[in-house]
Amino acid sequence: MTFGIDDLPVRDELRGKSPYGAPQLDVPVRLNTNENPYPLPEPLVERITERVRAAARDLNRYPDRDAVELRTQLAKYLTDTSGYEVGLPNVWAANGSNEVIQQLLQTFGGPGRTAIGFEPSYSMHALIARGTGTGWIPGPRNEDFAIDVEVAAQAIASQKPDVVFITTPNNPTGNAVPPGTVLALYEAAQAAKPSMVVVDEAYIEFSHGDSLLPLLEGRPNLVISRTMSKAFGAAGLRLGYLAAHPAVVDAVQLVRLPYHLSAVTQATALAALEHTDTLLKYVEQLKAERDRLVSELRTIGFQVVESDANFVQFGRFEDSHVAWEKILDRGVLVRDNGIPGWLRVSAGTPQENDAFLDAVRELKKEQST
Numbered sequence: 193m194t195f196g197i198d199d200l201p202v203r204d205e206l207r208g209k210s211p212y213g214a215p216q217l218d219v220p221v222r223l224n225t226n227e228n229p230y231p232l233p234e235p236l237v238e239r240i241t242e243r244v245r246a247a248a249r250d251l252n253r254y255p256d257r258d259a260v261e262l263r264t265q266l267a268k269y270l271t272d273t274s275g276y277e278v279g280l281p282n283v284w285a286a287n288g289s290n291e292v293i294q295q296l297l298q299t300f301g302g303p304g305r306t307a308i309g310f311e312p313s314y315s316m317h318a319l320i321a322r323g324t325g326t327g328w329i330p331g332p333r334n335e336d337f338a339i340d341v342e343v344a345a346q347a348i349a350s351q352k353p354d355v356v357f358i359t360t361p362n363n364p365t366g367n368a369v370p371p372g373t374v375l376a377l378y379e380a381a382q383a384a385k386p387s388m389v390v391v392d393e394a395y396i397e398f399s400h401g402d403s404l405l406p407l408l409e410g411r412p413n414l415v416i417s418r419t420m421s422k423a424f425g426a427a428g429l430r431l432g433y434l435a436a437h438p439a440v441v442d443a444v445q446l447v448r449l450p451y452h453l454s455a456v457t458q459a460t461a462l463a464a465l466e467h468t469d470t471l472l473k474y475v476e477q478l479k480a481e482r483d484r485l486v487s488e489l490r491t492i493g494f495q496v497v498e499s500d501a502n503f504v505q506f507g508r509f510e511d512s513h514v515a516w517e518k519i520l521d522r523g524v525l526v527r528d529n530g531i532p533g534w535l536r537v538s539a540g541t542p543q544e545n546d547a548f549l550d551a552v553r554e555l556k557k558e559q560s561t
Contacts (some may be wrong), residue, residue: 205322212319217525221547223538224527226363226395226503228425230474230541236467243459255455259285262458265465266433270418272468273397274405281438282408284445285453285461289394289419289432294320296415296434298447300388301326301355308347309357310339312364312531314392317357329353337365337497337505341373345380352384359392361399364529364536366499368399374407378414388440390415395501397423397475398482405435412437422502423475424464431461478502482539488549492556497534506552508533515555522551 198207215224232240247255256262263283270278286292297320301307306327309317313333321328331347334340339358348356356377360369374391381387393416396403408414415436421427431453434440464471485504489496497505509515512535516528519535524547527536537548 203325205325209319209322212316215525217520219520219525220523221540221544222525223540223544223548224525224536225427226422226501226538227427228422228474228478228502229539229544230425230477232425232464233467233470236463236470239466240460240463243463244456247455247459251455254451255453255458257451259453259458262453262461262465263433265462267435269465269468270403270405270435274403276403276405276408278405278435281441282435283433284436284441285431285433286448287432287452287457288421288430289392289417290316290320291452292417292432292434293317293390293392294324295444295447296388296390296417297321297324297326297355299443305354306351307355307357308351308353309359310344312337312362312529313357313359314363314394315529317359317392321355326355337362337367339369339373339377341376344373344377348377348380348387349384352387353381354385354387356381356387356389357392358389359394360404361395361500363395363501364503364527364531365497365505366501366503366536367497368401368500371404371407374404378407378411382413386413388413388415390417392417394419395422395503397472398479398502399500401500408435408437412439415440420461420464424468424471425474426461426464429457429460429464431457478539481542481545485537485539485545485549489552492549492553494552494556503527503536503538505531505534505536507535509535518555518558519548519551522554524548524551 264280267278267280267283301324303325306329307321308329308331310331310333318328329351378389381389391404415434417434420431486496489506494506495508512533513528
């Protein structure tokens with residue numbers, strides 16, 4: 193007799209669920225996880241080595257619990273790149289933006305409370321909500337994946353969630369949410385509860401537009417979530433952070449685990465921040481490749497969602513999973529997010545993107561015969 197998860201006394205809301213994760217397959221071209229395809233430059237690798245070596249000498253001691261130096265440099269990065277003044281008290285950091293989201297839901301969600309997100313969007317919002325005992329409310333999007341302000345505001349007014357998630361640029365669709373929409377939903381959330389509004393800007397460095405950081409001014413219940421995984425090419429680092437009113441930073445520290453950011457993580461992140469200018473040049477290359485993918489896919493004959501991220505959602509397919517398999521058969525791994533008729537491809541190097549485009553051209557010809 194096989195003993196499995198369902199035989200354990202797990203919480204009811206976890207039964208029958210699957211863990212988050214994209215396929216990790218050994219194929220020539222992997223464009224399914226929105227990673228930055230460029231390895232870290234050698235001078236940065238050397239600087240990481242120096243900083244980690246220095247940190248290693250004190251690994252018998254706990255790390256800086258409040259990550260003061262790291263948060264100070266993250267605040268400087270936000271200020272320099274957005275033009276909006278952000279200071280140490282406004283910034284908090286954790287192990288990836290997922291832990292940031294988890295801490296926010298532990299603080300402002302939890303049993304008896306709810307969160308809303310407008311789907312399709314980043315599926316970890318719902319999964320982390322479930323993991324923290326927060327009720328999840330799937331909000332609507334239009335056919336073009338935009339958020340209808342009136343419909344979304346009505347959902348907030350009727351459901352009165354404790355936390356509202358707005359992902360911009362949105363994952364997996366790639367489209368950005370206009371600042372006016374965010375402002376309208378923030379006002380709706382404050383009128384309904386009031387509620388915390390979390391703007392997930394994991395891909396903002398790739399956007400054609402600007403960060404929504406300036407919207408923090410005068411809005412203490414607004415939070416901007418960021419990550420170093422994408423633009424900084426540091427997915428393996430696992431460093432996320434938020435910007436918000438200092439009271440929010442104080443609040444999440446009520447639930448953070450002690451010494452949650454290791455000394456090695458802090459040292460590595462600080463080294464990466466020293467090389468911001470170099471790393472953002474890779475971002476510009478990826479933005480150009482992203483735009484090329486959009487243009488080429490449309491030329492081939494696919495529908496494409498306008499993208500402000502480092503990936504592109506394209507379709508439409510009668511059976512998106514069959515199309516995914518046919519592209520995989522040609523040595524290219526893209527992402528099937530379960531949205532009927534659509535697939536998502538991450539922007540890779542020019543060579544990787546060429547291989548992908550060749551694969552979908554062959555697929556299109558096959559579909560036409």
